[in-house]
Amino acid sequence: MTETALVWFRRDLRVRDNPTLAAAADADRLIPVYCFDPREYGLREYGGERSFRFRKTGSHRVRFRRESVADLRESLSARGSGLVVRRGRPEEVLPELAAAVDADRVFAQTLPAPEEVAVENRATAALRDRGLAVHRFWTHTLYHVADLPTPFTAVDDTYTPFRKAVEAEASVRDPVGVPDLPSPPASVGSGRVPAGEIPSPVDLDEALSDPTPDERAVHSFPGGEGAGRDRLKQYLWRGDHLREYKETRNGMLGADYSSKLSPWLNEGCLSPRAVEREVRRYEDERVANESTYWLLFELLWRDFFQFQSRKHGGAFFRREGIRERTDLAWRGDGERLRRWKAGETGVPFVDANVRELVETGYVSNRGRQNAASFLANDLGVDWRRGAAFFETHLVDYDPCSNYGNWAYVAGVGNDSRDRSFDVLGQARTYDPDAEYVKTWLPELDALSPERAHEPWTMSEAEQEASGVRLGVDYPEPVVRPDG
Incomplete structure (x- = not known):
């Protein structure tokens, strides 16, 4: 009997080291499919207590995702397969497509964040109601969830004990190869990868077009597995930058102070296992030092937040955080948040x-x-509003890493220590010549580095002489970080 399978691509837009695709390829006929889910676009409710509305996915990530889906389609087509693209909710699209091709099974990536889990569970329930078998694969982390020293429900809530346990007791699985792919049924329409617009139905609150490239950007971040693999090769092998990663990773300007792999990792164009394997090869052929270890250390940080999100579920995203901090008085929407979002706090480094x-x-x-x-910490604004703003704009947005790091800094997450930063001290340390500040705030170009970081310290005479008048050419600080 001929078996037909669907493979539902999510944040695993690659053909290399994709266990979901490899398992699905055993079918006689295979239909790869990607859904542009309208819930991921436009204005949406944050959800839960004290909710607010924000834009889920901004133009930078939409552009990267479109390019990544198009690249995946080309990769599959080159291997005799193809990619069906649909706009709609997966729990509606997948059963309809499965019925149209008389599919027997569906293969899909499983993800840890609550919204992702909810979509997956709804789609799985709808498919099983139609008698289809659903097979789910954990593919988004360096270490497989089944290989952790403890069940994910018992992983330590502090990074260092988690890291030490994983490094001592777990191992990274070998990447899987690219499988031979069966042909899809000829009767299935492939659908169109959106070009130049948000892939969403007509209820989208506001259309967004492709962003205008900015020559100051540290990287153009083209989407797709091919671009991700090229970036990995460039950073490790052609540029030989990994040997100095720990020393340069806190840079602010330029393409190569850090690996810049996060967009491809988070959309699944690169697998973390493939990155780890390439780092190990670099260590064998070039050098193994603290910098090469540190990139793997950062991949494990990424894992930590994935497993924390799976462990804590919705609590990971609540205002009180996993520490249930009810002692903090947060401000909501208001002038402070507006100025922060506009880059007009009057504190140049911010x-x-x-x-x-x-x-x-x-x-x-x-x-x-x-x-x-x-x-x-300085403005006292509800940290979730800032995290949601990052969710909108980041090309490398990952729900677990983004909200985990924000909660961590806000004091409601995975560390009991005070995580407040001395913004002025950080500015002097990491941008001593104010080159970064002046790149993004050219109105401060005439100022000395000291004044560029603290323009509110200028006298009226200095303001007139420099042509930088506070409240006119650059804002007065909403609060002064020096007290």
Whole structure:
């Protein structure tokens, strides 16, 4: 009897090291499918207590996702298969498609965040109601959830004990190869990968077009598995940058101060196992040092937040966090949040990072931490509103890493220590010449590095002489970080 299978691509937009695709390829006929789910676009409710509305997916990530889906289609087509693209809710699209081709089984990636789990469970229930078998595969982390030293429900809530246990007692599985793919049924329409518009139905609140490239961007971040593999090769082998990663990773300007692999990892164009394997080869052929270890250390941080999200579910995303902090008085929407989002707090190091994020979809890890700390700890604004703003704009947005890091900085997450950053101290340390600040705030170009970081310290005479008048050319600080 001929067996027909569907493979539902989610955040695993690759053909290499994709166990879901490899397992599905045993079928006689295979229909790969990707759904542009309208719930991921437009204005949406945050959900839960004290909810608010925000835009789920901004233009930078939409552009990257479209390119990644198109690249996946080309990769599958080159192997004699194809990709069916549909707009709609997976729990509606997949059963209809399965019925149209008389499918027997569905293969899909499983993901850890509550929204992702909910979609997956609804789709699985709808498929099983029609008599289809559903097979789910954990493929988004470096270490497989089944290989952890403890069940994910018992992983430590602090990173260091988690890391030590995993490094001592677990191992990374070997990547799987690219399978031979059976042909899809000829009767299935392939559908169109959206070009130039948000893939969403007509109830979208506001259409977004492709962002205008900014020449100041640290990288163009083209979407797709091919681009991700090229970036990995460039960073490790052609540029030989990995040997100095630990020393350069806190940089602010340029393409190669860090690996910049996160967009491809988070959309699943690269698997973390493939990255780990390439780092191990680099260590064998070039050098093994603290920097090469540190990239793997960061991949394990990424794993940590995936497993934490799976463990804690909705609590991971609540205002009180997993620590149930009811002692913190948070501000909601208001002038402080508006100015932070606009990059107009009057604190240059914060404003520069927010403006880079909005204009390019990317900002360094150092910048993210400082922008987050200033909003939550200096301005006292509900940290979830800042995290949701990042969700909108980041080209490399991952729900677990984004909200986990924000909760961590805000003091409601995976660390009991005070995570408040000294923004001025950080600015002087990581941008001593104010080159970064002046790149994103050119109105401060005439100022000395000291004044560029603290323009509110200028006298009226200095303001007139420099042409930077507070409240006119650059805002007065909403609060002064120096007290």
